[in-house]
Amino acid sequence: MIFYKTEEEIELIRQSALILGKAHGEIARLIRPGISTAELDKVAEEFIRDNGGVPSFKNYNGFPYSLCISVNSTVVHGFPSNYTLQDGDIISVDGGVLYKGFHSDSAYTHAIGNVSDDVQKLLTVTKEALYKGIEKAVVGARMGDVSYAVQSYAEGFGFSVVRELVGHGVGMNLHESPEVPNYGKRGQGVKLQNGLVIAIEPMINLGTKNIVQEDDGWTIRTRDNKPSAHFEHTVVVRQNEAEILTTFDYIEQAKQQ
Template identity: 75%
Template sequence: MVFYKSEEEIAIIRESAQILGKAHGVVASNIKEGITTLHLDKLAEEFIRDSGGIPSFKGYNGFPFSLCISVNETVVHGFPGSYIIKDGDIVSVDCGVKFKGYHSDSAYTHGIGEIDDATFSLLERTKESLYKGIEKAIVGNRMGDVANAIQQHVEKDGFTVVRELVGHGIGKNLHEAPEVPNYGKKGQGMKLQAGLVIAIEPMVNLGTRNIVQENDGWTIRTRDRKPSAHFEHTVVVRKDKAEILTTWDYIEKALK
């Protein structure tokens, strides 16, 4: 069942998203060569809780951390741990915040130091594809229009879209209907209506689209062990232009 949000509910999600954006900024200020991924997780959790929020991911279906941190060939759902970030790594940081009963969700993939040209292009195209999808998240379009815009943008440069993992509705629950795929055909899927809040999150691989799940039951990596990028915003469908509720402003300030 799809839950459309009132303006009051959207306002709370926007508040949640501000805490989330600032938590991402804390991570961006500290992410560098020589830092463990677990250190970043602890910083984010502390900030979220000090801000009156709850980390959405911690305890979700048993997930033990506040962040999903996915390095290089890890697509999503990577566990923070003792891994020490190195020059040339790409590091996806995915985070959710629950505030006043409502969730927000966003992800950003960081390039650490000098990354090779192909991987840099992967990051740029994946980020661009997210905004191509968001442009289509307007009243009267269909979910396939969002999905197709993402797929077309990355595939024209030879990158591949992960198909087994999708974006999602979001609100009182972290994951709600509908699913938001990153591939599809224009004009297909559910018709988008005002007040639909969705997390759009392209997951794009440098090599083939095939993925495998590690033995921990969570971590998803590329089968060919080539890099994968992941960017995500929580948005609300509007009449003429989707509203992006989450923000990367604090990331961008930290990276200046």
């Protein structure tokens, strides 16, 4: 069942997304070698709650934290921990906010200090692939058009696309229909209509596309232990151009300070 959102509901998601974007900015200001990922999770939860939201991920199907923090070869769903960031690491920070009954969802992968050229290229291309997908999220297109745009762009640089994990609808539930794969064929899949709110989230690997799940039941990493990048926006399908509800602006501002 696909739920199309009214303008009032989209406005509430936009407000949720603003809290989330600012929380991402708070994290970005703190990210540096020597800080623990648990500390980042604590700061995010406090900021979200102080601003009237609830962390969407906390206790979601038993997930014990407010953020998924995935370091290096961890693709998604990594647990915050006492691990301290090292120069050359990359970390995906994935979070969600529930505000006035509606969720938002967004992820950004940060480079810690000096990363190798190929890893930096992975981050750049994954972020660009996200926007390639967003460009196709317009009324009358098909989900496969979004998926193909992400896949063809990332694979064009020799990177691989994770198959088992996908984007999703967002609304009163954190994960709603339809699924938003990062691979597919143009002209196939659900026809996109105005008011469809989806999270587009490329998960792109430096090496093999294959993944494994750790014993904790959550953490997903690359099978070959090579790095993986992850960027995500919550967007609403519109007539001529998708509207991005989440924002990386506060992250980018923090990085320039």
